[in-house]
Amino acid sequence: MTIRRLSSRDADFEAQLEALLAFETAQNxxxxxxxxxxxxxxxxxxxxxxxxxxxxxxxxxxxxxxxxxxxxxxxxxxxxxxxxxxxxxxxxxxxxxxxxxxxxxLQSWHYEDADGSLLGQKxxxxxxxxxxxxxxxxxxxxxxxxxxxxxxxxxxxxxxxxxxxxxxxxxxxxxxxxxxxxxxxxxxxxxxxxxxxxxxxxxxxxxxxxxxxxxxxxxxxxxxxxxxxxxxDMVAGPSEILVICDGSTAPEWVAMDLFSQAEHDEMAQSILLCPDAGYLDQVAAAIDRLLPTMPRQAVIRASLAARGALIAVRDLDEACMIANRIAPEHLELSLADAAAWVDRIRHAGAIFIGPYTSESLGDYCAGPNHVLPTSGSARFSSPLGVYDFQKRSSLIRVSAQAAQKLGRIASTLAHGEGLPAHARSAEYRLTDALGD
Known part of the structure; x- marks a missing residue:
């Protein structure tokens, strides 16, 4: 089958990458x-x-x-x-x-100031x-x-x-x-x-x-x-996988990892980044060999043709830079020294470290949540977790001593904002009350 081939050395690579990542999110x-x-x-x-x-x-x-x-x-x-x-x-x-x-x-916590005020979170x-x-x-x-x-x-x-x-x-x-x-x-x-x-x-x-x-x-x-x-929780887009490989992983493994997301639906996205162009050829050949064996081959074929890509990069540093730009839902570091590259990744829903860590294990039984940010939202959001089912209330207990200092601060700022009732509320607590 035909799957898009890109190279970061191409003069129009930025435009090609932008087109590859484009996804229409407008509602019907x-x-x-x-x-x-x-x-x-x-x-x-x-x-x-x-x-x-x-x-x-x-x-x-x-x-x-x-x-x-x-x-x-x-x-x-x-x-x-x-x-x-x-x-x-x-x-x-x-x-x-x-x-x-x-x-x-998350756990509740609190602390006390030297003046006896309590601040915290419930x-x-x-x-x-x-x-x-x-x-x-x-x-x-x-x-x-x-x-x-x-x-x-x-x-x-x-x-x-x-x-x-x-x-x-x-x-x-x-x-x-x-x-x-x-x-x-x-x-x-x-x-x-x-x-x-x-x-x-x-x-x-x-x-x-x-x-x-x-x-x-x-x-x-x-x-x-x-x-x-x-x-x-979120309004998720199509599923995504981005694989960074150094060419040391069996090409069949990587091809099947790309399939694992492509089989979700025709709009799913599967991308491979590798500095070895010859290895990309091997993965492309593996895709052609394995695709006819897949029960959902029609969906996989449509997904890879529409939104898939094999991208040749200059080196692994550049691969990490591109990965951070994409901020994928699933990121596989299929590298011989994968652990050494984890700190280079800043934006990803889940990071799968090493060639034996297939994304499919994360979907079912590894342990971390498989509900992940998509469409680049890993730049600012996180996997579903216990914290999504908890809420936080601030705790504030101001002592009489602290009210003298804080009341003057609040009064000054409230008057500056043109909110005199706010100011008067703070001033009432002062032992030498301000104003009338």
Whole structure:
């Protein structure tokens, strides 16, 4: 197949790279209009609207939202129905994800000034979180673990999961993952109506404080619309992988790592940076050999043709510079001395160190979260973690002694801003009160 070949030595390389990275993020007007109507309807009619949309879009025969809720016993039955191999894999992944995230919680802290004032920070978990899990064509038990376990580690009081079941088809691995992760309630609903139900609450579905989890264009548009009413994790773009290789890794390994993101969808992006042009030829040959063996070869081919690239760079220093500019979701350092280059990377959602660390391990069972910033947002945002399910309150206790000093400072600044009530509030606490 034809995959774009670039060289950093080309005079127009900057323009070529810019074109490669370009991604249209504008919302589809028809999708946005449909979502706006659904949100308003669910907000107004609650359960009745949720049932109507679910029966229409997912071809279900339900008369109430209660018909769409799964019991904890049903989740446990799904877990018990798994083969021994599947259950062991799911339990092992859950244990590793939990162990990693148990290192993350923020802690409350405080200190006292010499004048007896106390300053600090109180950390508390969110009360209730909604977890959106895709259904239908895409069913991801790994996403259940990655979103639910950090929430539970954070101490979230209640975790409500929504998952569409088109035609009544339920994925046992998804439900089993919910049982393992400790999800409290599960509703078989999806789409914008599920986001609306979580954001506004209905007669049966409780309103949540934050919504996390991936979804289609309608779900993404709905999450944008309800942000501010509830928190959201992020509105993610297509999946991305960037591999920096020195030519020491088997080309088949790198080709398959590129495939691992390309198979997500046609808009996914897979890029290889290497200073050895001959090695790029070997990877290109490996791609041609391996692609016909892939069940999702049509998706991979379309993705690599549209947004993939093999890029020849001058050296590994330049590769790191380009990587920092791209700020990829997944960055593989497939290098003989990979650890020596980690400090050169400033912007990446997750960094996979060494040739044996395939990105796919991070997706399922390495431990760190696979919900990562995309489309260059790793420049300013981070992977999903326990801290996303905690909030911070400032603690301030001013002593009578400190009020004398701080009151004068506040009074001066408040008068300077033209806010006399602010100034007078501070002045009242002074033992030799200022003003009248």
């Amino acid at each position: 007007a028809d999708v946005d209009a449909a979502v706006t109507a659904i949100l308003a309807d669910v907000k107004a009619r609650g359960d009745a609207a949720v049932v109507d949309y679910t029966c229409r879009f997912d071809r279900l025969d339900a008369t109430s939202v209660s018909d769409l809720e799964l019991s904890r016993e049903a989740l446990q039955q799904a877990l018990d129905s798994l083969s021994a191999v599947q259950r062991e894999a799911l339990e092992a992944a859950a244990a590793r994800v939990r162990s990693y995230h148990e290192h993350q919680p 950390v508390t978990p969110l009360d209730r979180v909604g977890l959106y899990v895709p259904g239908g064509k895409a069913s991801y038990p790994s996403s259940v673990l990655m979103n639910a376990i950090p929430a539970k580690v954070a101490g979230v009081g209640e975790l409500v999961m929504v998952v569409p079941t088109p035609g009544g088809e339920r994925n046992p691995l998804v439900l089993a993952a919910a049982a393992l992760a400790g999800v409290d309630r599960v509703f078989c609903i999806g789409g914008a109506q599920a986001v609306a139900a979580l954001a506004y609450g209905t007669q049966t579905i409780p309103r949540v404080d934050k919504i996390v989890g991936p979804g289609n264009a309608y779900v993404a548009a709905a999450k944008r619309r309800v942000f501010g009413i509830v928190g959201i």
